[in-house]
Amino acid sequence: MHGSARAPAAGTVLNALATGYGSAFAIDEYTxxxxxxxxxxxxxxxxAEAPDADTTLVETCVRRVVDRFGDGEGGHVRTESDVPMAGGLKSSSAAANATVLATLDALDADLGREDACRIGVDAAREAGVTVTGAFDDASASMLGGVTVTDNANDELLSREVLDYSVLVYAPDEQAFSADADVSRCERVAPMAALVKELALDSRYATAMTVNGFAFCGALEFPTTPMVDALPDAAGVSLSGTGPSYTAIGNREALERVEERWRDYEGTTWLTQTQTDGARTT
Structure with a gap:
């Protein structure tokens, strides 16, 4: 009984740590x-790329799918990713989504992608890799496009196609979401509420920029990459709880930003938004 799947990474429009509402968009990099x-x-x-890393999340995903659709099976799950771990690019959500779909594939079980996404979200909570449940990140990765969610209730508020080039800057260090200072994030709740309204009005580029400045302050990350991206980028933000940054816009403009971001320590690359979401392979 074998199954395989892949799920895209994602960038942040609205960090859910302040209010429980979040928004994210899928990008063309995969686990x-x-x-x-x-x-x-x-x-x-x-x-594959971190043989000593904790595999509790993906193992929990397999168990939850088997508990619901299987007959007590065990087995092995192997993930491989182009997405930096603990970089703010939703690597955990992508891994959970891919694992859930692959397990469903192995069992020849049928489940809608939104419900499959919720299995991964519950597994992430059980594994302790998320504070909010990350339904925003997981839904963007699973469904593609850009989503706005109520993470407290795992409710999808909106989903739209987003068509932009994307520039990613990933510093060499890591920042684990579960270690984020939630109390500091809650202090910027009024700004997060504004970002939510902008996102629900489909003003995603402006929303993510406001989010970026607010959460760089709350999480104590530098705003220099954001300032250096403007005004060429349509929008730019700290992604998740950092340390990565994502910028969206047209490719020519982002190539100018890329020249500036390459002066930083870390890795910078151009990609694009992804609209298809996660799929079995």
């Missing part, structure tokens, strides 16, 4: 998962 089920009853996991 893949291969799941092989057997009659062992035990689930093991492997992350």
């Amino acid at each position: 893949t998962a291969e799941v092989t089920l057997d009659d062992s009853g035990e689930v093991t996991g492997e992350i």
